[in-house]
Amino acid sequence: MADALDPAQMRTYFALTEAVSLLQYEVRQQLQSEGGLSYVQFEILAKLSEAGERQLTMTDLADGVVYSRSGLTHQAGLLEREGLIVRHVSPDDQRATVVAITKAGRARVAKVLPGHVRVVRELLFESLSARDVRTLGDMMSRARDHMRARPPRSAAPRKRSAGSAD
Amino acid sequence: MADALDPAQMRTYFALTEAVSLLQYEVRQQLQSEGGLSYVQFEILAKLSEAGERQLTMTDLADGVVYSRSGLTHQAGLLEREGLIVRHVSPDDQRATVVAITKAGRARVAKVLPGHVRVVRELLFESLSARDVRTLGDMMSRARDHMRARPPRSAAPRKRSAGSAD
DNA sequence: TATTGTTATACTCTATAACTATA
DNA sequence: TATAGTTATAGAGTATAACAATA
Numbered sequence: 001m002a003d004a005l006d007p008a009q010m011r012t013y014f015a016l017t018e019a020v021s022l023l024q025y026e027v028r029q030q031l032q033s034e035g036g037l038s039y040v041q042f043e044i045l046a047k048l049s050e051a052g053e054r055q056l057t058m059t060d061l062a063d064g065v066v067y068s069r070s071g072l073t074h075q076a077g078l079l080e081r082e083g084l085i086v087r088h089v090s091p092d093d094q095r096a097t098v099v100a101i102t103k104a105g106r107a108r109v110a111k112v113l114p115g116h117v118r119v120v121r122e123l124l125f126e127s128l129s130a131r132d133v134r135t136l137g138d139m140m141s142r143a144r145d146h147m148r149a150r151p152p153r154s155a156a157p158r159k160r161s162a163g164s165a166d
Numbered sequence: 167m168a169d170a171l172d173p174a175q176m177r178t179y180f181a182l183t184e185a186v187s188l189l190q191y192e193v194r195q196q197l198q199s200e201g202g203l204s205y206v207q208f209e210i211l212a213k214l215s216e217a218g219e220r221q222l223t224m225t226d227l228a229d230g231v232v233y234s235r236s237g238l239t240h241q242a243g244l245l246e247r248e249g250l251i252v253r254h255v256s257p258d259d260q261r262a263t264v265v266a267i268t269k270a271g272r273a274r275v276a277k278v279l280p281g282h283v284r285v286v287r288e289l290l291f292e293s294l295s296a297r298d299v300r301t302l303g304d305m306m307s308r309a310r311d312h313m314r315a316r317p318p319r320s321a322a323p324r325k326r327s328a329g330s331a332d
Numbered sequence: 333t334a335t336t337g338t339t340a341t342a343c344t345c346t347a348t349a350a351c352t353a354t355a
Numbered sequence: 356t357a358t359a360g361t362t363a364t365a366g367a368g369t370a371t372a373a374c375a376a377t378a
């Protein structure tokens with residue numbers, strides 16, 4: 001029977017998806033109610049925050065988020081309209097668009113971050129010991145790297161390398 | 167500094183969300199391409215499958231999935247139109263709607279399940295030992311129970327108990 | 333009066349395809 | 356010719372509010 005997971009795997013898979021789903025639900029509620037941000041918008045702002053001096057292009061951003069270019073353009077448009085980011089043509093490559101977070105953008109992140117952290121801490125970390133946190137981090141880092149390394153089975157997710165084999 | 171997670175927590179949180187996000191993305195792709203099902207639709211069918219003889223109402227279903235009633239009605243409508251489920255008035259309570267999976271519904275689940283399991287196994291479990299699976303299952307079960315037990319902070323998620331406070 | 337579920341509606345998210353401009 | 360990004364557009368998902376029917 002190849003098309004079944006063993007009981008332990010089933011239990012783990014369900015617990016994982018359910019826990020993460022509950023966590024995501026709360027996180028989204030918090031970001032929306034306290035900062036008027038969708039999760040994706042928060043992710044974009046957070047990435048720009050982290051970047052510091054480094055100039056990020058639209059492609060760099062799309063790289064992190066699992067997202068289509070047009071979707072990112074749309075979200076960037078919304079954020080720009082709110083004055084949270086600015087876009088300008090890259091001096092290095094006229095085709096590229098450099099995205100930067102504004103002061104207002106940083107302020108917005110600062111506004112929602114405490115609540116965000118509070119939710120994550122109360123929901124997720126409150127039930128985990130320091131040792132659990134390390135163990136979970138190790139496992140998930142490994143899993144993430146494994147998934148990232150895995151080449152897409154069939155359709156290339158038009159990320160950067162266009163699949164000529166198709 | 168209460169509004170920050172320690173480095174280990176940050177790493178764990180990011181790894182967890184990123185890994186799960188990658189996994190969900192692949193799972194969704196697979197369900198859509200192999201069975202024309204959204205994840206929510208698959209969840210509904212899976213729940214009905216598991217239920218066996220037990221009769222589930224719309225409310226029972228909404229209970230499992232984090233979902234509004236109208237959203238569930240919408241999805242149930244789509245599934246019924248495809249002949250994958252049937253709905254009829256409950257004999258016990260005339261207000262309630264009993265939902266049941268059809269033969270075609272079971273067939274659809276059987277059709278997508280192997281691929282679903284394959285994705286989960288290849289992406290998630292391939293990088294985890296049997297011991298990891300148990301450990302992860304324990305932690306996530308604990309976290310899930312903790313989150314389920316937690317009363318909503320402010321707005322009651324109109325599930326069943328209507329919040330009279332506010 | 334409270335509960336179950338549906339309907340109408342509107343809004344957001346996301347992706348595809350066509351397009352422009354630059355390398 | 357390939358790449359970066361935008362635009363137009365269309366479809367799916369989700370939620371709110373108003374509603375009907377039953378408990």
